[in-house]
Amino acid sequence: MPSPTRLPFRPVPLRRPTAGAPPVRRVAVLSVHTSPLRRPGTGDAGGMNVYVRELARRLALDGIEVDVYTRATGADAPGTVPADPGVRVRHLRAGGSGPLAKEELPGVLAEFTAELARTAAAERRRYDVLHAHYWLSGQVGLALGRRWGVPLVHSMHTMARTKNAALAVGDRPEPRERILGECALAARADRLVANTATEAGELARCYDADPARISVVHPGVDLAVFHPGDGRSAARHRLGLPQDAFLPLFVGRIQPLKGPDVLLHAVGELLARRPDLAARTVVPLIGGASGTGALRPDGCRELAARLGLGERARFRPAADRAALADWYRAADVLVMPSHSESFGLVALESQACGTPVLAAAVGGLPVAVRGGVTGHLVEGHRPADYAAVLERLADGPGERERLGRAAVRHAGGFGWDACASATAEVYAAAVAERRALAALVPAAC
Structure with a gap:
């Protein structure tokens, strides 16, 4: 298989929502396997944790309320943590309270999905968009998006076929179960967010994703923390x-x-x-x-x-x-x-x-x-x-x-504010397109 990082791709310009489209007020962010509150560099915590935390914080500053749902690990894990103004991290119990290896997590996704649906119903939380991060969260997003009738935006972060094409010595290949899950997301998510045009090309060529549904949004860096200092x-x-x-x-x-x-x-x-x-x-x-x-x-x-x-x-x-x-x-x-x-x-x-x-x-x-x-x-x-x-x-x-x-x-050209603004446009476009499609159904009948 040729290296997917060399596949050509031309990003499709982001289609802004039509005038008068309803604003996105509340987003459910799914990060099943790792909490954005965990310190990067420990366990499975890494750049994705930073991404979810910083994006949620900036979206909230722009007036979008964010609930992040993640799996609780530990009997004393708090149910809800107000991480930042306008951002809550919700710890849901699924598959017991102890840590699970990534290989075990597919077996608890149905329980996680049911618990999230129950929690949202009990609190009467309605969302305009679901944004799932990593393939495990994406499976939850596919089920809930269909149940709730809201669009699913998905960020892969890493992809099995790309990783398997460049395995390090001693590393294990990603399982077929993950590849199938990513194929389902490439086919069914309303929008796919790629970090770079290279990643967008991998989605289109390795997973047959529709380029019209892929938006390229670069991540950012917190320039208030990371700077030359003294x-x-x-x-x-x-x-x-x-x-x-x-x-x-x-x-x-x-x-x-x-x-x-x-x-x-x-x-x-x-x-x-x-x-x-x-x-x-x-x-x-x-x-x-x-x-x-x-x-x-x-x-x-x-x-x-x-x-x-x-x-x-x-x-x-x-x-x-x-x-x-x-x-x-x-x-x-x-x-x-x-x-x-x-x-x-x-x-x-x-x-x-x-x-x-x-x-x-x-x-x-x-x-x-x-x-x-x-x-x-x-x-x-x-x-x-x-x-x-x-x-x-x-x-x-x-x-x-x-x-x-x-x-x-x-x-300095990679601020999180720009990332949040572009992501909010993806959300709004996904909502507008979903509602426009729904409006065509009665006419077609």
Whole structure:
């Protein structure tokens, strides 16, 4: 099967709702497998959690009330959390109260759907739109959209066929059940929201989705949190890092999909080639084991030891946003050797802090990173290719500064306000089209 990331696609311009179309006042957001309140980099929490939380917050500021429905994990999980003004996170019990692996979640979707319907009926909550995130939530959205007669907007975030075409060594392929679920969403959702034109092309070519129902909306970055601040030196002082360190940074879930092993091998090759850099090289890896990485939670530590990196590889748990911004500022470069990435929000966060990105040229990363301008893009995952760029950056502080200045300007064009505004237009168009279609039915009879 040819690589789906190279398929051509021309995004269809967003059709704005007709004049006089009813406004969208309330949206039910579905995020079954992970709560937007969880810290990214832990368990299954990642960029999607940030996306759901930030989008909901901005939609509420624009006057759209948002209820986010997610599965409760833990006997003491609160039923309702007022996350932000106009945003509630609802924790529904389905399949018991303990954590479940993603592979087990399809078996509780019917229970989750019934509980959501019961909760909404008991509270007399009526929604104008359902917005589902990830294929599991999409199955709930298909059932409830049909029952309630409201449009379903769906965001895939990642897709099984794309991931399976670019599996990392040691990773498991996504199951057929997921592929079938995504095919149903591509065929039946009222609107599909893609992060980039590349993702839109994958939807059209790999899932036969109608391009007229696909809208491209770029994610954003919180520029109030992620910005250059008081600079690299101050950030290193706060984090207890050497001022003269060469610091390539990894941020994300520790799993084969994200390629932390590629970075470790690249640093090993760099230091073998340039032993003079060994004394000042520090490689922080910020995040927790996830996915197939959780099967061997110490795998990357063991690899770092075998490569002779010793204390240079510093493993740290997922950080809160303020601390994460300092890690970005402290770094010389953020390294993202991902095998698949629908967009890569951490790339935007790093650039907003003034730190360039070295990334694999996969998925949405060529949109998040401007190759040669705000960072460097590498074809493939050969550690030697990453080591060559790292060596150039270690020897060229001038290049790092040039890339960093351009990175701040680039990231500044990806605000969450613009994302929310474009998404609200998708909602309004979906509502208008659904109602226009309903109005034709009596006439046809």
